[in-house]
Amino acid sequence: xxxxxxxxxxxxxxxxxxxxxxxxxxxxxxxxxxxxxxxxxxxxxxxxxxxxxxxxxxxxxxxxxxxxxxxxxxxxxxxxxxxxxxxxxxxxxxxxxxxxxxxxxxxxxxxxxxxxxxxxxxxxxxxxxxxxxxxxxxxxxxxxxxxxxxxxxxxxxxxxxxxxxxxxxxxxxxxxxxxxxxxxxxxxxxxxxxxxxxxxxxxxxxxxxxxxxxxxxxxxxxxxxxxxxxxxxxxxxxxxxxxxxxxxxxxxxxxxxxxxxxxxxxxxxxxxxxxxxxxxxxxxxxxxxxxxxxxxxxxxxxxxxxxxxxxxxxxxxxxxxxxxxxxxxxxxxxxxxxxxxxxxxxxxxxxxxxxxxxxxxxxxxxxxxxxxxxxx
Amino acid sequence: xxxxxxxxxxxxxxxxxxxxxxxxxxxxxxxxxxxxxxxxxxxxxxxxxxxxxxxxxxxxxxxxxxxxxxxxxxxxxxxxxxxxxxxxxxxxxxxxxxxxxxxxxxxxxxxxxxxxxxxxxxxxxxxxxxxxxxxxxxxxxxxxxxxxxxxxxxxxxxxxxxxxxxxxxxxxxxxxxxxxxxxxxxxxxxxxxxxxxxxxxxxxxxxxxxxxxxxxxxxxxxxxxxxxxxxxxxxxxxxxxxxxxxxxxxxxxxxxxxxxxxxxxxxxxxxxxxxx
Numbered sequence: 001x002x003x004x005x006x007x008x009x010x011x012x013x014x015x016x017x018x019x020x021x022x023x024x025x026x027x028x029x030x031x032x033x034x035x036x037x038x039x040x041x042x043x044x045x046x047x048x049x050x051x052x053x054x055x056x057x058x059x060x061x062x063x064x065x066x067x068x069x070x071x072x073x074x075x076x077x078x079x080x081x082x083x084x085x086x087x088x089x090x091x092x093x094x095x096x097x098x099x100x101x102x103x104x105x106x107x108x109x110x111x112x113x114x115x116x117x118x119x120x121x122x123x124x125x126x127x128x129x130x131x132x133x134x135x136x137x138x139x140x141x142x143x144x145x146x147x148x149x150x151x152x153x154x155x156x157x158x159x160x161x162x163x164x165x166x167x168x169x170x171x172x173x174x175x176x177x178x179x180x181x182x183x184x185x186x187x188x189x190x191x192x193x194x195x196x197x198x199x200x201x202x203x204x205x206x207x208x209x210x211x212x213x214x215x216x217x218x219x220x221x222x223x224x225x226x227x228x229x230x231x232x233x234x235x236x237x238x239x240x241x242x243x244x245x246x247x248x249x250x251x252x253x254x255x256x257x258x259x260x261x262x263x264x265x266x267x268x269x270x271x272x273x274x275x276x277x278x279x280x281x282x283x284x285x286x287x288x289x290x291x292x293x294x295x296x297x298x299x300x301x302x303x304x305x306x307x308x309x310x311x312x313x314x315x316x317x318x319x320x321x322x323x324x325x326x327x328x329x330x331x332x333x334x335x336x337x338x339x340x341x342x343x344x345x346x347x348x349x350x351x352x353x354x355x356x357x358x359x360x361x362x363x364x365x366x367x368x369x370x371x372x373x374x375x376x
Numbered sequence: 377x378x379x380x381x382x383x384x385x386x387x388x389x390x391x392x393x394x395x396x397x398x399x400x401x402x403x404x405x406x407x408x409x410x411x412x413x414x415x416x417x418x419x420x421x422x423x424x425x426x427x428x429x430x431x432x433x434x435x436x437x438x439x440x441x442x443x444x445x446x447x448x449x450x451x452x453x454x455x456x457x458x459x460x461x462x463x464x465x466x467x468x469x470x471x472x473x474x475x476x477x478x479x480x481x482x483x484x485x486x487x488x489x490x491x492x493x494x495x496x497x498x499x500x501x502x503x504x505x506x507x508x509x510x511x512x513x514x515x516x517x518x519x520x521x522x523x524x525x526x527x528x529x530x531x532x533x534x535x536x537x538x539x540x541x542x543x544x545x546x547x548x549x550x551x552x553x554x555x556x557x558x559x560x561x562x563x564x565x566x567x568x569x570x571x572x573x574x575x576x577x578x579x580x581x582x583x584x585x586x587x588x589x590x591x592x593x594x595x596x597x598x599x600x601x602x603x604x605x606x607x608x609x610x611x612x613x614x615x616x617x618x619x620x621x622x623x624x625x626x627x628x629x630x631x632x633x634x635x636x637x638x639x640x641x642x643x644x645x646x647x648x649x650x651x652x
Contacts, residue, residue: 013392014445044412044573047597051418051572072447074383074393075409075416103385103392112399113383114392120410254388259444 013102
């Protein structure tokens with residue numbers, strides 16, 4: 001695995017993946033509020049997140065909310081997030097989330113551009129320590145008739161998700177000593193909970209329906225990863241918190257296939273964004289790294305390197321999960337940056353910052369999960 | 377002879393974004409997108425010259441059509457073989473740099489490719505040759521009255537040597553960007569592109585490292601206030617007011633490095649003399 005630590009985001013088109021990344025950033029900031037470590041988007045992810053927020057704030061100012069007004073993904077996108085202690089000491093823990101057009105999940109839809117780029121998507125999925133499966137909660141919950149329920153697997157692209165999930169699980173099975181976590185994340189679920197300004201009491205029903213819809217996917221993932229640790233987490237996320245599903249429409253799209261459209265309105269005057277449970281993603285990633293570091297303390301993860309040239313080459317190397325872990329948490333990243341003589345004060349500062357980073361990771365990892373979150 | 381290609385999608389869920397019909401022989405923009413200098417999900421303009429040929433890509437062109445959940449569809453237009461038609465290349469780039477130009481381009485593409493045509497090509501009911509023929513016709517029809525691509529917009533400045541970045545909102549920066557596109561058409565190798573992701577010259581310098589030729593990056597949403605030189609290049613002082621003032625205000629790295637080397641040599645000589 002090349003640095004950074006990777007997350008595979010696998011969901012159908014229109015589920016709200018970019019908005020999820022924005023919510024993860026925001027909620028993790030809150031979780032880290034009392035530490036000297038922050039979660040930072042790189043310059044380009046920051047541009048994407050700000051564009052997403054601009055669209056949302058504009059909609060809030062107008063008082064109308066149309067999730068479909070947000071542009072859909074038509075090409076590969078990377079979101080790069082980093083945990084950083086205070087000060088520019090070169091210490092950080094980077095994570096990379098890859099997004100792509102949801103329709104590319106279906107091999108039949110991959111022609112020119114998609115076929116070319118899909119190899120990059122697959123490589124990223126296979127190297128990811130986390131499989132993040134966003135689920136459109138409204139599709140799961142608002143299917144009432146038999147025909148509507150029959151349309152759910154297609155709308156959630158279950159067959160295609162299963163195929164990718166199995167590939168991820170096989171790759172994890174081949175790297176049994178590396179972490180493996182699946183996060184099933186229902187989105188747009190504000191209507192079904194009563195803990196964020198709504199009056200919904202359907203949390204249990206949502207969990208049951210998601211478990212049914214993804215039961216076969218999880219069964220196959222578990223089968224592929226038999227004999228190794230696998231963590232499956234259910235985390236229903238409010239990416240907005242201040243919206244409420246008002247109208248729904250089931251209509252015939254392609255022959256024999258129902259399409260689902262939902263309309264939302266803002267809740268509250270003025271509406272206030274209130275993200276819930278999105279920090280679970282960074283919590284779980286932190287848990288992966290803390291557990292891995294604790295269980296493999298015997299490993300010599302701080303590789304000894306000497307010359308400046310070796311240090312530069314080392315940064316660019318494909319280090320594998322353990323190499324990457326050692327690079328960022330064993331202090332090699334800082335050693336790499338500090339290729340000249342350093343003062344005692346510098347060493348003390350970086351030692352303190354490294355401790356802050358590890359403490360923040362531990363804090364994230366050991367924080368009580370959001371009450372909505374379950375380990376399956 | 378220019379060859380045009382179109383990335384778009386149809387209304388139905390399965391008709392995801394991809395090339396409609398013919399696929400270009402090379403995805404020449406991949407080095408830019410893989411380095412995250414450009415984002416094809418947004419409105420970007422790219423031009424690439426390899427010394428023999430010129431290609432242009434304009435993304436984020438709005439269509440009036442909607443997808444299956446009601447989201448606005450966007451087109452991405454790729455045109456190769458523009459070295460013999462620098463005017464068409466400049467017209468496309470001008471159109472791509474302005475919202476009105478994009479909208480005009482979007483209307484022409486929508487007229488050429490309605491939903492039925494897209495479904496027919498994607499399902500194989502219509503031949504891919506239809507796409508090339510309609511795209512050529514749409515491009516030759518011109519940008520339409522009032523669109524920014526309709527007029528040349530005055531004489532362009534001379535191209536500046538080296539790699540540069542500048543703010544897209546700056547008239548001088550846009551004129552120099554167009555001058556670079558014209559130079560690429562004349563055989564200069566390199567890229568000229570907008571970037572809605574990069575915000576600083578430092579990030580752009582990292583992104584363009586190792587790219588062949590010289591690069592010109594117009595930053596559309598970042599923190600660049602003026603035109604700045606990139607990397608090791610030492611451009612000629614032939615630019616416009618803002619670029620000239622930037623040049624004078626900025627001390628190129630190469631000059632700084634040379635200064636440091638000379639100082640070090642002087643110190644060494646003095647030390648040797650003192651020891652003697």
